[in-house]
Amino acid sequence: MFNMNKKGDELLMENIVFLILNLVIFVMLLVYISNSANGRYAEEQYYAKQIASFIDEASPGMVLQLDMRDLLAKYDKEIKSGKIKIDNILKIDNEKGIVYFSLNFQTYYSYKFFNKVNVTSKINDNYLFLHINEK
Amino acid sequence: MKNKKAIEKIMTIWWFFIWVIIIVCVVINVAIFTNREIDYRKIDATILANKISLCISQEKVDLFQDNIKEEDFVKNCSFYEDTFTEGIHAAKITIYDKSKNFEKNLILGSEDMFVQCKIKEDTKANQYPDCDSREILIVKKTKDYVVNITTASNLFGKRILAQDIK
Numbered sequence: 001m002f003n004m005n006k007k008g009d010e011l012l013m014e015n016i017v018f019l020i021l022n023l024v025i026f027v028m029l030l031v032y033i034s035n036s037a038n039g040r041y042a043e044e045q046y047y048a049k050q051i052a053s054f055i056d057e058a059s060p061g062m063v064l065q066l067d068m069r070d071l072l073a074k075y076d077k078e079i080k081s082g083k084i085k086i087d088n089i090l091k092i093d094n095e096k097g098i099v100y101f102s103l104n105f106q107t108y109y110s111y112k113f114f115n116k117v118n119v120t121s122k123i124n125d126n127y128l129f130l131h132i133n134e135k
Numbered sequence: 136m137k138n139k140k141a142i143e144k145i146m147t148i149w150w151f152f153i154w155v156i157i158i159v160c161v162v163i164n165v166a167i168f169t170n171r172e173i174d175y176r177k178i179d180a181t182i183l184a185n186k187i188s189l190c191i192s193q194e195k196v197d198l199f200q201d202n203i204k205e206e207d208f209v210k211n212c213s214f215y216e217d218t219f220t221e222g223i224h225a226a227k228i229t230i231y232d233k234s235k236n237f238e239k240n241l242i243l244g245s246e247d248m249f250v251q252c253k254i255k256e257d258t259k260a261n262q263y264p265d266c267d268s269r270e271i272l273i274v275k276k277t278k279d280y281v282v283n284i285t286t287a288s289n290l291f292g293k294r295i296l297a298q299d300i301k
């Protein structure tokens with residue numbers, strides 16, 4: 001009787017582990033497909049490249065203003081729930097000249113710019129402000 | 136009974152491999168259809184040509200100076216030091232007078248990129264850079280000179296993990 005229960009327990013454990021593994025893999029897959037299907041990765045790429053090209057064309061003293069109303073409205077739920085932190089959407093590395101853009105919490109899309117300037121960024125009232133200063 | 140249990144274990148491993156194969160196929164297909172690179176190389180080459188022509192017209196660099204080097208352009212036109220050294224960007228500047236008595240060439244970065252641009256025009260080889268070309272007119276000591284600027288870009292972005300950013 002005891003032996004049978006032990007066997008049953010082992011079988012149950014194996015099945016539970018197998019099910020959990022499958023669930024984890026499927027959730028990861030669904031997150032990946034959902035991110036790809038709603039254009040999140042394409043939008044990250046598009047904005048990173050747009051911002052880098054704005055910086056490349058800018059001169060010190062300029063303030064560039066980019067309308068991000070549509071983008072922020074699309075991800076409003078995630079921004080309000082704290083999944084996407086508005087301060088972390090855009091990062092600019094002025095030492096190497098790289099723009100990083102992210103609409104998820106795991107990866108960033110990075111793109112280089114060649115104009116050696118000092119850029120500070122701030123998202124305020126649905127607009128992205130880029131202050132271009134001399135380096 | 137023992138055999139049945141062994142078969143069940145083998146089946147579990149087998150099923151796991153089937154799942155892995157299915158998932159890898161789905162990920163590859165989704166990646167192919169959704170993660171296509173937006174090709175910005177032509178725009179990048181145009182912006183680079185704009186910046187160089189603006190720098191020349193604002194006389195931040197003197198093209199008539201002897202021994203003018205890549206470093207002069209990088210420093211005076213506010214480029215990052217690695218702009219022309221990584222094989223991603225290149226620029227070819229040719230200055231001549233209309234009678235062709237005077238001609239001077241300057242190459243920033245790798246000259247191979249311009250050859251690759253020509254090949255791309257004929258073969259549509261996507262891995263090769265895109266180029267942009269323009270001419271500006273400058274006047275020096277009442278004499279007209281034509282400056283031909285050709286730029287090349289093979290810049291792609293990349294995806295990186297959030298924790299890899301400082």
